[in-house]
Amino acid sequence: MNIREELSRRVLIFDGGMGTMLQAAGLPAGYEPEMWNLERPDAVQAVHAQYLAAGADIVTTNTFGANAVKLSGRPVEEIVTAAVSLARRAAAEHGSGFVALDLGPTGRLLRPMGDLPFEEAVSAYAPAVRAGAAAGADLVLIETMSDLYEAKAAVLAAKEHCDLPIFVSVVLDQTGRMLTGGDLASAVALLEGLGVDAIGLNCGLGPEQMAALFPELLRLTSLPVLIQPNAGLPECVDGCTHFRVGPEDFAAAMAELVKAGLRAAGGCCGTTPEHIRALADACRDLPALPVAPKHRTWVSSYARTVVFGEKPVLIGERINPTGKPRLKEALRSGDMDYVLRLAIEQQEKGAQVLDVNVGLPEVDEPALLPRTVEALQAVTDLPLQIDTSDPAAMAAAMRRYNGRPLVNSVSGKAESMAAVFPLLKQYGGVAIALTLDENGIPATAGERLAIAQRIIDTAASYGIPREDLIFDPLALTISADQSAAAVTLEAVERITRELGCRTSLGVSNVSFGLPRREVVNSAFFLLALEKGLSAAILNPGSAPMTDALRSYCALKGLDPNCQDYIAAMAGETTPAPAAPAAGMDLGAAVERGLKESAAAAARAALDGGKAPMELIDGALIPALDRVGTAFETGRLYLPQLLMSAEAAKAVFELLRGAMTREGERPAAKAKVVLSTVKGDVHDIGKNIVKVLLENYGYQVVDLGKDVSPRAVADAVVREHAAFCGLSALMTTTVGAMEETIALLRREAPWCRIMVGGAVLTEDYARRMGADFYGRDAMSDVRYADGVTGAG
Amino acid sequence: MAEIDWKEARRYLGLHRPGGNVDKQLEESLRSCGAELEAAARPRAVWRRFPLTVENGAVTCAGMVIPSAHLARHLKGCGEAYLFAATLGAETDRLLRRSAVTRVSRAVILQACAASLLEAYCDECCDGLAREAAPEGLFLRPRFSPGYGDFPIAFQRPLLEAVEAPKRIGLTATGAMMLTPTKSVTALVGLSTTPWCPPTGCAACGKTDCAFRKG
Incomplete structure (x- = not known):
């Protein structure tokens, strides 16, 4: 019988802590426990045997740190093969027992908050997955995850390199948050989207604290829940960490959770075979309560979820170059900060999801879209709507996205569904589904409904439930056909009522060709909301639209104490702190x-x-x-x-x-490429210099931080930049600066090199071969002006 | 809960230098940045106590053999040390990034506030440790971090692992041994039977041309 079947019919007992057991057997502090799979196999197998004898159904391999990042330079595959074999042997000798291939965190933070690229994290787990599956593991247990993004990397590695069931558990603090800012809802949304088999909590907390979070987890998830607490909160006594909750108390607390719906129980730090024996005795024969599907339509970022069908959702439309010359220019020139500012502005104005479209004929969309998604996720916690007609760009962005994305869009065209649904299955997410097909947009609501039904059926054949689709029945302009709005409204209403699905509209199309479009748009918006519209994509800066939405929520009892309405209107009436002084020069x-x-x-x-x-x-x-x-x-x-x-x-x-006319704008004085050097993640100095140089008429190409010498040289050559500014904060990264300068000298001998940073001095800068040492914010400007003769 | 030490934050911004005028607008920015930072920051720390030996210009502690004359001098006479790690968390980094994109003037102020809050938080933690150690007749040495003097920065990672900082407080090191989240500290804090008297802070630092040097 396989583990999925077992899980569907009874409560499963996992084992307890491995590290403390190995330490008791003599593992020295600071030594990698994984090495003992090769060096002390007897000791590792003995731990498994003890847990099986105590009543565990599943033993977890001694491979917590067996990924290519943490055990870099060690034979990961050999270690994992040995570890799985030891657990298998222990199970064989015991006569029963499943083997969980254990995967813990890499110990590094992923980009954009850290420096580990997402794909490197995926690759770090792949060898362990391949070796573990080949050696006979029954499931993959991804645990102790305090970063959802890393959990996603591990899940993808597992999905792509084996067919085993995947269980994932995350670490929360007592407030229910992860160390990287995520909460329970965002964890559930992401992991369910990826299609894992069970979801849970481990480490960090004791049974009592986890019990407090358990009801919320049960409310959120449609999957079986796994809980592996520590034996209480850690207490530090005489320099040693102790866990105080004994086997009986531990088991009693866990039994209460099983009675409430827990389906898999085990232990983490501080738990011993005695804990597991008590746990197995208390829980093994309790009935397994059914797992209730939640049928929720939701998207998430790393820290925030947005549910459709409760309160209307405002999707910000501004990050889309269509008809926006300034954004087009920013995308072409790589001015990511402009895109980020558009995101922050929309969030401040009340957007709950941000549409992201960077499609321009001359850009490499499959590269730019994931890069934009990653950059946005460093500055905003809003869920993103990945908007592209290029399936390769969609795939790349969905893969890189930290959360459960909204995807714009799929349609009733066979080709579209064949491109989008496999991605939805692989990466999770919710798709905006347009009710059009090969024959165009039907004229009647009934026909649009028929397309919606066909999309639902096709999605189901991929294993995608209808709640992962949001239908856009398409608003067409009433200036061409005065029945257009009525048809769309009818479709909204019938999709909601007859198909039980959520809807979204690009509202503003309705008024195309008419004067004072916002008047018509806001009226149409209200009508659609009343028909059950669950989301709208619009400009959050448009007051008539956001006013309509806020009024609607207040009127329909969706805004407790009218607080959102009052807060938004308060912003309108209070003068800004720095109110423009009349006639100020x-x-x-x-x-x-x-x-x-x-x-x-x-x-x-x-x-x-x-x-x-x-x-x-x-x-x-x-x-x-x-x-x-x-x-x-x-x-x-x-x-x-x-x-x-x-x-x-x-x-x-x-x-x-x-200055819209060609040639009217003053030419830039010169081009400057700026970056913080390889290895350095502190970029405030570079950002200051950037703002000032731009002020003084220089065109700045900002490469960001932790930039390799190669990338700097390539950019300087490509842009034929007159200047290159390099920043390094630490003595340890000055070497990278020196290397970058040497490369620039060879490949871009025309370029003047300016350096700055806390540890540099004039003398040191000269010895490294820089042209100029910028000691403060203004000095680079003065130097560049001096060189260009613009001063 | 630790608070921003405004005297320090102002010093990081150079506001202690005479000649300028901290006007109403700047005061208001300082106040609102401080409030924004204190709301976003989620200070967390973790520490563990380990035996320690100092020999021939090297320090041995928690499985690490650290070749550092400065650290050895600093920990002379200590038989134990706390390995200490603290961070203001990922939320602080996100706030700093967001402000760098929208208003760099605020980014600069927030940086100063964060540095000052982190220092105050570490002091608060270490004051607690000092109180715990006092009944044993032990005194705390000031924090000494990888990257200070000749203490190789490569020890960030083993130090973080020794206190399980990635798992317990979400603090990690990059490939180049920079701490992420960036507003973070790791340190050795020596425990000895005699109080600490030699100069600390700026007076103990060899970088005499530093713009932020006190005195």
């Missing part, structure tokens, strides 16, 4: 670092007929020069210099919009 506003006032002054000057270049030459540049000098002479502090720079930047952005 542009230069003075920039000097004082008043962003809003500076923008208001610039707008007023433009309205008054001033040319953008007049404002730049006559007000902005003189103000920036005064500010720069004040900083250099100690009259202005760094934050004040930067506030002025931000005010100037806001004005530049405004003027840039006003």
Whole structure:
């Protein structure tokens, strides 16, 4: 009988701690326990035997750290093969017992918060999975995960290199959060999407604390639950860690959980064969309660879930280059910060999910989309809607995404479903399904429903449930066909009622070709909401639309105490802290670092007929020069210099919009490639220099942090940059700086190299071969101006 | 709960230097950045006590043999040490990143606030350890971290593993031994039977041209 069948019919007992048992057998502190699979197989097998004798159904291999990152340089496959064989042998000698291949964390943090690339994490687990499956493991147990992203990497490795069932358990603190910020809901959403077989908690907490989190886990998940607590919270006495909960108390607490629906129970740190014996005695014969499917339509990020069908969901549409020249330019030039700002602005305005579309004919979308997704996830915890018509880009972005994505879109076309559904099965997620097919968009609601039904049936054939589809019955403009809105509204209503599915609309299409479109849009939006619309993709900056949504929620009792409505409207009536002073001079506003006032002054000057270049030459540049000098002479502090720079930047952005004609914009003084060197993750210095250089008219290509010498040289050559700025904070990364300079000298001899960072000195910079040592924020600007003769 | 030490935070920002004027707007930014940081930060620490030997310019502790004359000098006379690790958490890093994209002036202030909060939090933890050690007649030495003096930074990883920092507080090291989340500290804290008197802080540091040097 296989483990899936066993799990479906009874409560399974896992084993307890391995590390402490091996230490008791003489494993020295700081020594890798996995090495004992080769060096002391007898000791490892004896632990398994003790747990089986105590009543465990499943023993866990001694392979917690057996991944290519943690055991780098060690024979991972050999270790895993030995470990599984030892557990198998113990089970054979006992006469029964399943073997769980244990996979723990790599001990490194994944990009973008750390430096381990996602694919390296996947590859790190692959050898253990292959070797473990070949050696006869019955299941893969991915445990002690405090980072959902790493858990996803391990699950993908397991899915892609074996057919074994996958159990995953994560570590939460007492508040129910993971160390990387995730919560229980985001863990369940992600892991269920990946199609694992059981989900649970281990380590970190004792049975009592896990019992407090258990009801919520049960409420959320549609999978069997596994719990492996420590024997209480760790207590440090005389320099040693102790766990205080004894076998009887441990077993009693776990039995209560089984009675409430727990399906697999075991122990973690501090638990012994005695704990497992008591646990098995107390739980083995308790009935296995059925696992209730939840049929929830939800998406997630690493830290946040959004459920469809409760309150209408606002999907921010702004990260889409269609009709947005500024975003097109940013995507072409690699200005990721602009994209990130669009995301943060939409989040501040109330978006709950962000659409991400970077499709332009001249960009490499399968590379750019996952890169954008990763960059966005470093600054926002909103779930993302991966929006592309390129299946390769969709696959790459879904794979890299940290969470359960929304995917835009699939349609009733056979080709579309054949491309999207396998991805949904592999990576999890919810797809926006358009009710159109090879024959186009049907004219009636009934026909759109028929397409929806066909999509549901096809999805089911891939094992994808209907709750993982959100139907978009397509809003068409009423200026062409006055019945269009009525058909769409009817389709929304019938998909909700007859098919029991969720819906979404791109609302604004309805008014195409009409004047004052927002008037029509917001009215249509309200009508659709009343028909049951669960989500809309729109611009969160559009007040009529967000007002309509907030009013709707308040009126329908979806906004307790009308608090969201009141909070949003309070923002409208309270004056901003730095309210634009009437008639403030542009230069003075920039000097004082008043962003809003500076923008208001610039707008007023433009309205008054001033040319953008007049404002730049006559007000902005003189103000920036005064500010720069004040900083250099100690009259202005760094934050004040930067506030002025931000005010100037806001004005530049405004003027840039006003200078639409070709050739009207001033040419950049020169191109500068900036980066923090390989190995260094501290980039505040580089970011400061970037803002100031941009202010002073330089075009900056920002490569980010932890950038290899090769990537810097390639960018300098590609851009033919006149300058390259390198930053290093630590003595240990200065070597990488030196290497980068040497490579630049060979491949880009024209380029002037500026360096900066806390540990550098003028003398050291010179010895490394840099052209210039930037000692503070302004000095790079002065140096570049001196070289270009622009000063 | 530790709070930002504003005197330190201002010093990191250079506001202690005469000549400038900390106006109302800057004060308001300091206040709001401080509040934002304290709301986002989730300080966590972990420590374990290990026996220690100091011999021939090397320190042996928790399976590590650390060749460092500075550390050996610092821990002279200690028979034990706490291995200590603390972090403000991933949320702080995300806040710093977000501000670097939207308003670098706030990023700079938040950096200073985070550095100061982390230091205050570590002090608070170590004060607690000192109180625990006092009844045994033991005194704590100041924290000494990988990367200080000749203490090789490569010891970040074994130090983190010895206290299970990745698992317990989510603190890890990159390939180049940088701590992630970035607002984090690892250190050895010696325990000895005699109080510590030699100079600490800036006075003990060899980098005399440092912009942040006190005194």
